[in-house]
Amino acid sequence: MRWDALSKETCSVARAVSVIGDRWTLLILRDCFLRVRRFEVFQDRLGITRHILADRLRKLVKSGVLARAQYQSRPRRYEYRLTPKGLDLxxxxxxxxxxxxxxxxxxxxxxxxxxxxxxxxxxxxxxxxxxxxxxxxxxxxxxxxxxxxxxxxxxxxxxx
Amino acid sequence: MRWDALSKETCSVARAVSVIGDRWTLLILRDCFLRVRRFEVFQDRLGITRHILADRLRKLVKSGVLARAQYQSRPRRYEYRLTPKGLDLxxxxxxxxxxxxxxxxxxxxxxxxxxxxxxxxxxxxxxxxxxxxxxxxxxxxxxxxxxxxxxxxxxxxxxx
DNA sequence: TGTCAAGGTTCTATTTTGGAACTGACGACG
DNA sequence: CGTCGTCAGTTCCAAAATAGAACCTTGACA
Structure with a gap:
């Protein structure tokens, strides 16, 4: 079974797991609730590889749990915040x-x-x-x- | 970071995730709460490969979330039940x-x-x-x- | 010009997973 | 007796995900 197959299951747990059923994702969310928002801070605190962190943040944004927000221009910098859907976790x-x-x-x-x-x-x-x-x-x-x-x-x- | 490194973290979430932070594990536990107990039934319902199912069940037993109990001799057959620790999930x-x-x-x-x-x-x-x-x-x-x-x-x- | 910071991407080596077949102990069938 | 079926796994190989490290880009600052 593939990741995206899970999200098509009827079961609510399976659908939820398709979004957050990953050890890194859960640890990222823990930090989100501790008001961590920036790539470098996640990376320092979790010891996750940058590649995987970028991937998980992208997936969380795509699924509507986090929102990517620009917090400065020049140079452009983005941070990740819990959406209402994310806060419901x-x-x-x-x-x-x-x-x-x-x-x-x-x-x-x-x-x-x-x-x-x-x-x-x-x-x-x-x-x-x-x-x-x-x-x-x-x-x-x-x-x-x-x-x-x-x-x-x-x-x-x-x-x- | 390795799986077993997680369990040595101070954070309770990290320690919990070291046990259940896996998509298959969460789906197995869902079925446990629906009173599924047998290898073949897990396998049919989840579509998980037998190899991974055996591995996850072993890990859950080792961490005290499930207990392996013989339910018949000749031939010996075992089933998996939630322990009090597992029920607390x-x-x-x-x-x-x-x-x-x-x-x-x-x-x-x-x-x-x-x-x-x-x-x-x-x-x-x-x-x-x-x-x-x-x-x-x-x-x-x-x-x-x-x-x-x-x-x-x-x-x-x-x-x- | 050189250095620094944030937020990534690219590369290869190692681990984990998927998929399918096989094992072993039995019971039932013919 | 030989074969089939059930349950609880194990073994094997190919495919996918992850770790670890280096590299890239934009712009600030000196």
Missing amino acids: HPVLMSLVHWGDLHMAGRNGRPVLHRHTRCAHDFDPVLACSECGEAVTAKDVRVRPGPGASSDILPKELSS | HPVLMSLVHWGDLHMAGRNGRPVLHRHTRCAHDFDPVLACSECGEAVTAKDVRVRPGPGASSDILPKELSS
Whole structure:
């Protein structure tokens, strides 16, 4: 299966993965949320090769997650900023950070603290239900086909 | 930078990405949450090559996300199940699904619906603050170094 | 004229992946 | 007995992606 074949799958995860399912892309996005915007800064922080960085930034722009904006003329210089579509990835990154903090942290504890400015506390992200507001765990969720489903999206046992 | 170098980074995202930052791994995990457990079923559903599937399953077992369990003897057959560590990835996958639904869905709408069994409604995942319970957006969050921070974890502008 | 900076591109060598065939332990069929 | 089918992989080779390093371009500055 090719990269671009993934984006034509019915599944939302497959389509999302076709955009961000790459280790460098995820690390680039992490830095974007830390307000990194410039090619050289990404390169220094990530240790990624310039070739691949250019490629990933191009793909992220093409998919509408980042926007390339000129921040000076003469000489022309560009920076990369999260679009609204890119900002919507915040929950994905926050969930990833939290999982890493829980299961992969070193003995010194978490490397970064997140403060919720509305309540002024350091917090952990909690996945809540949009309907009742309670926290959701894997066992509380049942899946079923939606309007955009194709016949093979769920395994046989679940498609009833 | 090599794969295994990533897991030695201080950043929780980098460590998480060293485990799940791969398109196939994410798709395998999606299927795990749909209760797929067997080699052949993964292979049929994903269209992944058997070689790569075996490699990714091995890595997920090694990192403690999946457990390999014998489900019959004669002939010996094994299946792969999410461990508690793996189940903790549920918010990551849910966030990814939701982003895909929002920004990448086809014209027929979302392919899969999620029902919260506690309140019996179809729902969207919302990222909430563990301290005040309110929904969190990217703009409501400030980051700062935590106990496990290294000097280079945040860009210069934010390390104050 | 020479140097520096940002934001790339080009080159080759190494790694990873795709695609297909093969293995090995069994059970069932005829 | 011989053959077929299933499941969980492994092996092989060709094609694609990545790493690492050097190079290019535009313009500022001295």
